[in-house]
Amino acid sequence: MTAQVTVLYFAKSAELSGLKEEELVAVPTPISSQGLWSLLLQRHPRLCVLQHQVVLAVRQQYVAIGDELVALGDGDEVAVVPPLSGG
Amino acid sequence: MTDEVGYLKAQLEEKEKDIVALKNKLAHLEKSNASVLELYEKVTPLTPLKAKASLSNEDIMRYSRQLLLPELGVQGQLNLSKTSVLVVGCGGLGCPLAQYLAAAGIGRLGLLDYDEVELSNLHRQVLHGEENQDQAKALSAANAIKRLNSTVECIPYHLQLSSENALQLIQQYDIVADCSDNVPTRYLVNDACVLSGKPLVSASALRMEGQLTVYNYHGGPCYRCLYPVPPPSETVTNCSDGGVLGVVPGIMGCFQALEVLKIASGQGSSCGQQLVMFDAQDARFRSIKLRPKQAGCAVCGENPSVTRLVDYEAFCGSAATDKCRKLNLLSRDQRITVQDYKSIMDTAEPHLLLDVRPLVEVDICHLPTSLNIPLSSLEYRKSEHIQLLQESISQLKQQMEGDCRPPVYVICKMGNDSQKAVQVMEKMSGSEVDSITVKDISGGLMAWAKRIDPTFPQY
Ligand SMILES: [Zn+2]
Numbered sequence: 380m381t382a383q384v385t386v387l388y389f390a391k392s393a394e395l396s397g398l399k400e401e402e403l404v405a406v407p408t409p410i411s412s413q414g415l416w417s418l419l420l421q422r423h424p425r426l427c428v429l430q431h432q433v434v435l436a437v438r439q440q441y442v443a444i445g446d447e448l449v450a451l452g453d454g455d456e457v458a459v460v461p462p463l464s465g466g
Numbered sequence: 467m468t469d470e471v472g473y474l475k476a477q478l479e480e481k482e483k484d485i486v487a488l489k490n491k492l493a494h495l496e497k498s499n500a501s502v503l504e505l506y507e508k509v510t511p512l513t514p515l516k517a518k519a520s521l522s523n524e525d526i527m528r529y530s531r532q533l534l535l536p537e538l539g540v541q542g543q544l545n546l547s548k549t550s551v552l553v554v555g556c557g558g559l560g561c562p563l564a565q566y567l568a569a570a571g572i573g574r575l576g577l578l579d580y581d582e583v584e585l586s587n588l589h590r591q592v593l594h595g596e597e598n599q600d601q602a603k604a605l606s607a608a609n610a611i612k613r614l615n616s617t618v619e620c621i622p623y624h625l626q627l628s629s630e631n632a633l634q635l636i637q638q639y640d641i642v643a644d645c646s647d648n649v650p651t652r653y654l655v656n657d658a659c660v661l662s663g664k665p666l667v668s669a670s671a672l673r674m675e676g677q678l679t680v681y682n683y684h685g686g687p688c689y690r691c692l693y694p695v696p697p698p699s700e701t702v703t704n705c706s707d708g709g710v711l712g713v714v715p716g717i718m719g720c721f722q723a724l725e726v727l728k729i730a731s732g733q734g735s736s737c738g739q740q741l742v743m744f745d746a747q748d749a750r751f752r753s754i755k756l757r758p759k760q761a762g763c764a765v766c767g768e769n770p771s772v773t774r775l776v777d778y779e780a781f782c783g784s785a786a787t788d789k790c791r792k793l794n795l796l797s798r799d800q801r802i803t804v805q806d807y808k809s810i811m812d813t814a815e816p817h818l819l820l821d822v823r824p825l826v827e828v829d830i831c832h833l834p835t836s837l838n839i840p841l842s843s844l845e846y847r848k849s850e851h852i853q854l855l856q857e858s859i860s861q862l863k864q865q866m867e868g869d870c871r872p873p874v875y876v877i878c879k880m881g882n883d884s885q886k887a888v889q890v891m892e893k894m895s896g897s898e899v900d901s902i903t904v905k906d907i908s909g910g911l912m913a914w915a916k917r918i919d920p921t922f923p924q925y
Contacts, residue, residue: 387752389743390675391701432697434741436754441741443757458754460743462693465672465705465788466559466647466715 381405382451386419392433392459396423408451412442415449419459426459434460503608506623509635515573515619517548525617529571542731543571549730550574552639554627554655556607557581558590558705558715559645559669559722565593566723568611568618572730575611576639578623579603586925590712626786627651629775632658641729643722644668647704647788649696650778654786656681656689657775660766667725667735669718672708676718676744679737679756680725682766686738690772691760699784706788714746795885801906804913807875811835816866817873818858822887827879831911831923841883844890852898859899874904879925881910 383404388396406418416435420426426433435442436458437449451457521529521540525547532538551572553560556579564575581603583594591603598606604622611620625631627646636642636658644655644666652668659666659682666681668689682688721742725735741754765772779786802810810817821828821836828838837858843851862872874891878884884906891904907914915922 389745390672390677391703394703428698428701431695432693432701434692434754439752439754441754441756458752460677460741460754462697463670463672463675463677464647464649464652464702465708465710466555466557466645466670 380408382408382455383453384451384455384457387456387458389458389460390463391461392426392429395425395429398423406451409448410451412437412444412447412449415442415457416444429459429461432461434458434462436460503605503612503620503622505602505605506621507625509623509625509631512550512574512621512638515548515550518544520544525571528615532570537733538731542733545731546571546727547573549641550576550639551641551643551726551730552576552578552636553643553645554578554651555645555647556591556593556603557587557645557647558671558710558712559719560643561591561593561607562716562719563643563645563723563726564607564611565614566720567726568615568620570723570727571615572618572727574619574621574639575608576621576623576635577604577607577611578625578627578635579607580624580626586706590710590715592712592716627654628786629654629777632775633662636664637662639664641726642666643726645719645722648786649699649702649784650782650786652689653696653781654775654778657765657772660688660690661774665729665735665738667722667729667737669715669722671715671718672703672705672710674711674714674746676714676721676746678718678721678725678742678744679740680729680735682759683729683735683738685758687756687759688763688766690765691763691767692741692756694764696782699782702784704788704790707790711746714744717744717746790880790882792880793882793885796888796906800888800904801885801908802875803908804918807877807907807914808918810875815873816862817875818862820855820874820876820887820891822876822878822883827925830925833877833911833914836877841878841887841890844887844894847898856899859902863900871901871903874902875907876904877907877914878910880912881906881908884910 384406386401386403388398393399412435435444438455442449521543529543533540533543549572551567553564553575556577564577567575582600583598583603583606585599588594593607593610602624604624608620608622611618632654642655642659642664644652646652656666665683668681669678725737728735739756741756743752759766761768764770785791819833819836821832821838822841824840839851839855859872866872876884876887888904888906895902912924915924
């Protein structure tokens with residue numbers, strides 16, 4: 380099974396990927412959250428500097444990057460959110 | 467006789483009116499004199515904030531438009547008046563935050579900032595004015611707040627929050643607002659709030675984006691639950707090099723004020739387990755539901771390893787400031803001074819001047835003969851830029867005939883990126899481009915503006 384999802388990149392991740400948003404047409408599902416993150420890293424290797432510093436969210440819910448299995452559906456939103464520190 | 471009595475009574479009444487007017491004038495003057503604020507250079511114990519029994523007629527009039535809200539009401543207003551809030555950072559977030567808290571009638575505001583007001587702050591730090599340049603930000607902010615609402619007690623702290631003073635300070639306040647501009651301070655404030663059990667209303671902003679979360683609140687996560695490991699310092703962009711549109715921290719600071727007021731008045735915040743993100747470009751707010759606090763968290767977990775404040779600059783590998791630090795990546799013979807470069811220019815010695823700043827900065831100002839190729843294009847070998855570089859170098863080589871290693875001088879704003887670029891170019895020399903001698907111009911264009919050409923713009 381695969382799903383078509385929209386990935387949103389925020390803050391530093393948008394700068395590193397050069398994108399604010401992209402469609403991924405055939406993401407396997409269910410997939411571990413680590414697997415999902417690795418898939419994003421494959422597409423945008425520069426994101427690796429954010430490893431351990433990023434909030435990953437699926438359908439606007441936080442998912443810890445690890446073994447947790449995530450079921451994806453068509454049209455789901457995945458967000459990559461590194462912290463901002465400026466003020 | 468009766469005429470005279472009437473006359474005297476009228477006279478007396480007149481004089482009494484004068485006395486009342488004089489008394490009022492005196493009281494007013496004394497009040498404004500009392501508001502000449504003392505700047506605190508260290509943390510001292512404060513007297514506890516007293517709860518008001520009821521609102522005065524002046525309070526009722528001043529706050530009438532918010533008293534009409536059933537969500538606030540008289541009790542909410544009384545709650546605000548007995549709440550103290552520590553504002554960490556009187557910059558782009560702290561200014562609007564403090565302004566709205568004071569306007570709403572918060573009891574006490576601690577305004578902390580170690581910095582002075584600079585011209586480049588004014589586009590976003592809206593409590594400071596042109597006449598406040600070089601003044602301590604904490605004092606400038608406190609004076610502006612006093613003009614807005616003299617009944618709010620303001621305590622300006624001109625100091626750097628540190629592991630030594632943070633707990634003593636934070637313990638004295640009910641709510642803490644993180645309006646700081648750097649990573650070590652964010653971890654320090656978080657840990658101090660966890661250790662002293664205070665809710666932390668935290669916001670941040672950069673470029674066209676903002677984030678907000680209330681940490682350590684009603685079982686929600688702390689900053690470390692979310693970000694257990696600090697980011698490598700070279701991946702952190704701050705407002706002084708990334709830029710920020712002033713209204714973005716303005717919106718986030720107002721949002722922080724809203725959550726502080728909800729907590730202080732007793733309504734409670736709904737951002738305790740949420741990360742709210744603001745995208746100014748799309749004019750969109752999004753929010754991510756977070757997990758509760760983590761049992762394994764180093765500071766708020768079940769077996770915390772952080773039980774007192776640590777060295778946060780060491781932990782984060784960066785200084786607790788948003789000022790750029792000076793890198794030292796090259797040896798002395800790989801660098802020249804701006805004076806050296808001036809004489810190279812004056813003697814018209816053939817060379818290539820490479821400006822490695824992003825285009826948006828080159829548009830602000832540049833030296834007339836420079837070739838612009840951003841550092842990122844060099845690092846990622848952007849083909850059209852590499853080609854341009856190859857062409858410029860081989861042209862220079864032809865022009866120089868005998869010399870086989872044409873000189874390339876690299877410049878940027880402060881002299882950090884130019885050093886990185888020299889390292890990249892040395893790897894490219896002899897393979898991706900003709901062999902070159904590449905050097906960095908120490909201190910960059912800002913050193914040029916300071917030492918060589920005072921008419922050159924600084925930013
Ligand atoms: Zn925690």
